Amino acid sequence: MQRPRLYDHIVLLFGVFLMMGPLVVAITTSSFLPETIHREGMQLGWGGHAAETYWNVLTKKGGFSENITGILMTQNSLILGLGFAVGKIVVSMLAAYAIVYFRFPLASFFFWVIFATLLMPLEVRILPSYEVVQGLGMLNTYTGLILPLIASATGTFFFRQFFRSIPDELIEAARIDGAGPVRFFIDILVPLSKTMMAAIFIIMFVVGWNQYLWPTLMTTDETLYTLVRGIRQVMNVYVGANIPDYNEALAMAVLAMLPPALVIIIFQRMFIKGLVETEK
Amino acid sequence: MKKSVFTQPTLPYLLLAPQMIIIAIFFIWPAFEAIRSSFFIQDPFFGKSTFVGIDNYTDAVGKSDYLRTANFTFWFTLFVSFLSLGFGLLFAVSADQVLRGQASYKTILMWVYAIAPPVAGLIGIMLFDQHIGPIVDFFALLGWRMQVGVSYFDTAFAMTVVATWKQIPYNFIFFLSGLQSIPRAVREAAAIDCRRPFRRFWTIVFPLLAPTSFFLLILNITYAFFETFGVVDLMVKGEPGNNPVTLVYKVYQDGFRGLDVGGSAAQSVILMILVLALTILQFRLIERRVHYS
Numbered sequence: 001m002q003r004p005r006l007y008d009h010i011v012l013l014f015g016v017f018l019m020m021g022p023l024v025v026a027i028t029t030s031s032f033l034p035e036t037i038h039r040e041g042m043q044l045g046w047g048g049h050a051a052e053t054y055w056n057v058l059t060k061k062g063g064f065s066e067n068i069t070g071i072l073m074t075q076n077s078l079i080l081g082l083g084f085a086v087g088k089i090v091v092s093m094l095a096a097y098a099i100v101y102f103r104f105p106l107a108s109f110f111f112w113v114i115f116a117t118l119l120m121p122l123e124v125r126i127l128p129s130y131e132v133v134q135g136l137g138m139l140n141t142y143t144g145l146i147l148p149l150i151a152s153a154t155g156t157f158f159f160r161q162f163f164r165s166i167p168d169e170l171i172e173a174a175r176i177d178g179a180g181p182v183r184f185f186i187d188i189l190v191p192l193s194k195t196m197m198a199a200i201f202i203i204m205f206v207v208g209w210n211q212y213l214w215p216t217l218m219t220t221d222e223t224l225y226t227l228v229r230g231i232r233q234v235m236n237v238y239v240g241a242n243i244p245d246y247n248e249a250l251a252m253a254v255l256a257m258l259p260p261a262l263v264i265i266i267f268q269r270m271f272i273k274g275l276v277e278t279e280k
Numbered sequence: 281m282k283k284s285v286f287t288q289p290t291l292p293y294l295l296l297a298p299q300m301i302i303i304a305i306f307f308i309w310p311a312f313e314a315i316r317s318s319f320f321i322q323d324p325f326f327g328k329s330t331f332v333g334i335d336n337y338t339d340a341v342g343k344s345d346y347l348r349t350a351n352f353t354f355w356f357t358l359f360v361s362f363l364s365l366g367f368g369l370l371f372a373v374s375a376d377q378v379l380r381g382q383a384s385y386k387t388i389l390m391w392v393y394a395i396a397p398p399v400a401g402l403i404g405i406m407l408f409d410q411h412i413g414p415i416v417d418f419f420a421l422l423g424w425r426m427q428v429g430v431s432y433f434d435t436a437f438a439m440t441v442v443a444t445w446k447q448i449p450y451n452f453i454f455f456l457s458g459l460q461s462i463p464r465a466v467r468e469a470a471a472i473d474c475r476r477p478f479r480r481f482w483t484i485v486f487p488l489l490a491p492t493s494f495f496l497l498i499l500n501i502t503y504a505f506f507e508t509f510g511v512v513d514l515m516v517k518g519e520p521g522n523n524p525v526t527l528v529y530k531v532y533q534d535g536f537r538g539l540d541v542g543g544s545a546a547q548s549v550i551l552m553i554l555v556l557a558l559t560i561l562q563f564r565l566i567e568r569r570v571h572y573s
Contacts, residue, residue: 008374012385015371019392019448025414026403041412091298098295103285110296117307119559123506123528124551127535127544128313129306136305148306156299171285181286210396212510217536228396228510235402235514246406253399260394265387272390275450276457 023257030054030250037246049247057251068222068230070255077209077226077259083146084208085201092155093193097185099156100163101171114153122148122214130217140221149214155200158277162196163189199274202267206260227256314552318545329542336546346547352524353505356440360508361500363444365493368451373481375452376459386456393449397507401514404442405429408515429516429523436524439515443508450503451496458492459485491565498562502555527551 025042032047058070098104099111122129129148138144166189174184190197215229225233234249264271286292318336320329340346375385392400407415408428415438416426428438462485474480506528516523520533528551535544 005378005380008377009381011370011374012378012381012389015367015374016385016388018367018445019389022403022407022445023392023395025407029406037412041417042406042414091302094295095299098292101285102292102295103287104289104292107292110300113303113308114299117303119556120307120311120552121502121506121555123509124531124548124555125307125310125314126532127541127548128310128317130536131313132306132310147302151302151306153299153303181288181291184286206394210394212396212398212513213532216513228398231396231398231402231514235405235517246412249402250406253402256399257395260396261391264391264394268387268390272453272457275393275453 026250027254030247030254032247034243034245034247038243050251053247053251054255057248057255062233068225070227070230070252072223073225073227073230074255074259076224077228077256079142080145080211080215080226081205081209081260083142084149084211085204087146087150088155088204089197089200091150092153093159093190093197095153095156096159096163097189100160101181101184114156117151117153118157122152126213126217129214133218140219140224142224145215145218145224146208149208149211155204158200159193159196161277162193166192195270195273196277198267199270199277201274202263202271203274205263206271209260227252231256311552314545314548316545317541318549320542322541332542336542337550340543340546341550346530349525349527349530352436353527356436356443356508356524356526357501357504359440360443360447360504361497363440364447365451365496365500367444367448368496369455369489369493371448371452372455372459373485375456389452390449392446393453395446397443397446397510398514399510400442400446401511404438404445404511405515405517408438432522432524435515439508439512439524442515443504443511446511447500447503451500454492454496455489458489462488495562495565498558498565501558505551505554 025044028044028046029037029042030053031050032043033049036047037043058074061067061069095110095114099107099114133139133144133148136144138147170188170192171184174188179187209226210228211226212228212232215224215226216232219225219229230252231249234245234252317329319331319333321332321336322329371385371389375382375389378385405428407413408426410416410427410429413428416428419426426434426438428434466484466488470480470484474483505526508526509528509532512526512529516525520529525533527547531544531547531551534540534547538544
C-alpha cells in the first residue's frame with residue numbers, strides 16, 4: 001500500500017502526547033514539594049522528593065482512625081482484584097458448564113435468570129444492594145465487598161460462548177473412554193480453557209482493582225480501604241487544606257494505577273484477547 | 281445446544297448453585313427491593329413506609345434539577361461517546377498503517393485503560409485546577425478563564441474531557457482489532473481500486489467497521505452512564521452543589537445523602553428501563569454482526 005507514513009506518525013505522536021501527557025505530568029509533579037506545586041503549578045522535570053513522598057504514602061498511618069497505610073491499601077486492592085477475578089472465573093465456569101453440557105429441566109429458565117443480570121449494573125441497584133448486605137451483616141467484610149460484584153454474569157456468557165465452540169467430537173471421545181462429567185471437566189475442558197481463563201483473569205483483575213462506588217459505600221472501616229477507595233479520602237484532604245498535599249495525592253494516584261497498568265502491559269496480547277472476546 | 285450432552289439428575293444444579301445463590305441474594309433481591317421501594321415513601325428516621333403509587337416517579341421526573349441532570353447526562357453521554365469513538369478510530373487507523381513502532385504505539389495508546397475512573401478524575405481536577413492546572417493556563421492564553429467547580433459549563437467541559445480521555449484506549453483496542461481482522465485480500469483489492477487513502481477509508485474500510493462501531497457506541501453509552509461515577513465524584517469533589525452530575529450520580533446522591541429512598545429507587549427503575557432498552561439493542565446488533573461475518 002502506497003501511503004505517506006508521515007501523516008500516520010504525526011497522528012500517533014499526537015495520540016501519545018494526549019494519552020501520556022497527563023500521566024507524565026502527574027508522575028513528575030508527585031516528586032515536588034507541595035509548596036513548590038502550590039506556588040508554581042504542576043511540574044515537568046524531577047523535584048527530587050519522590051522517595052520520601054512515596055515512602056510516606058506507603059507507610060504513614062493516615063485516615064481518621066490512624067491505622068491505614070498505603071501498603072495496607074495495596075494489600076486490600078490485591079485481595080479485591082484477585083478475589084473478584086478468581087471468584088468470577090470459578091463461579092461462571094461451573095455455571096456455563098452446566099448450561100452448555102447438560103440437558104435438564106429448567107435449563108433455559110436458569111439461562112434467562114443469568115441473562116437478566118446483564119440488564120442491571122450494580123450502579124442502578126446500589127441502595128437496595130447496600131441494604132441487603134447490611135442486613136446480612138456483611139458491611140466491612142471482604143465477602144460483602146466481593147460477592148455482590150460477582151453477581152453480574154458477564155463471565156458466564158463468555159464461557160458459554162467458548163464452550164459452545166469446542167467440537168462435539170471431544171465429548172464423544174471422552175465418553176467412549178468412559179469419562180464422566182467430572183473427569184471431562186477437569187481433564188479436558190479446564191486444560192482447553194487455559195488461555196481463555198488467563199485472558200478473562202487479566203480483565204477481571206483490572207476491573208476488580210478499579211472498583212470505586214461499591215467499596216466506597218461498603219467500607220466505612222478504614223482498614224478495609226483499597227487504593228482506589230483511598231483516592232476519595234485524599235481528595236477530602238485536598239478540599240480542606242491550606243496548601244493541599246498535591247504530591248501525596250498524586251503519589252497515591254500513581255500507586256493505584258501502577259499494578260493494573262503493569263498487568264496490561266506485560267500480558268498485552270492476553271488482555272486484548274480477553275477484552276475483545278468478553279464484550280462480544 | 282450441544283448434540284452430545286450429559287444427563288445427570290443433580291450435578292447440573294450443583295454446578296449452577298454458586299452462581300444462582302449469588303444472583304438470588306445480591307441481584308434479584310435488591311432489584312425487587314428497588315422496584316418495591318420506588319412505590320413507597322420511607323421515613324428516614326423511623327423506617328415506616330407508606331404506599332404512594334407512582335408519586336415517586338412523577339416527583340422525581342417533575343423536579344427541575346432532575347431535568348437538568350437528565351439534560352446534562354444526555355449531552356455528556358453524546359460528547360463522551362462520539363469523541364472517544366472518534367479519537368479511538370483516528371489512532372487505530374494510523375496504528376494499523378504504520379510498520380515501524382507499531383507495537384510501542386499500541387502499548388502506549390492502550391494502557392490508560394488500566395486507570396480507574398476516580399484516579400483519572402483526581403489527575404483531572406489537578407490539571408484543571410485554578411492555581412496549579414496547566415490546562416487552565418493554556419486556555420488562559422486563549423482568553424478563556426476557566427473556573428472548574430464554580431462555573432457549571434467549565435466543570436461540565438472538564439468532566440467531559442476527562443471521561444473521554446479515559447475511554448479512548450477502549451475504543452482504540454476494539455477498532456484496531458476490527459481493522460486487523462479485515463482480510464488481506466480485501467485490503468489489497470481496496471488499495472488497487474482506490475488510490476486515495478481517505479477515499480479508500482470512507483468507501484471500504486469504514487463500512488466494514490460499521491457493525492463494530494454501532495456495537496461500540498452502545499458500550500460507550502453504557503460507560504458514560506454508569507462507569508463515569510468515579511470521574512464525576514472526584515471532579516465535583518464529593519460536593520455536587522451547583523455542579524453538573526450524571527443521573528447515576530443523582531441516584532447515589534438522593535439515596536445516600538438525601539435519604540430519599542423512594543425517589544432514589546424510582547430513578548433507579550428509570551435507569552433500569554434504559555439499560556434494558558440498550559441491552560436489547562446491543563443483542564440485536566450482535567446477531568447482525570455474527571450474521572455478516
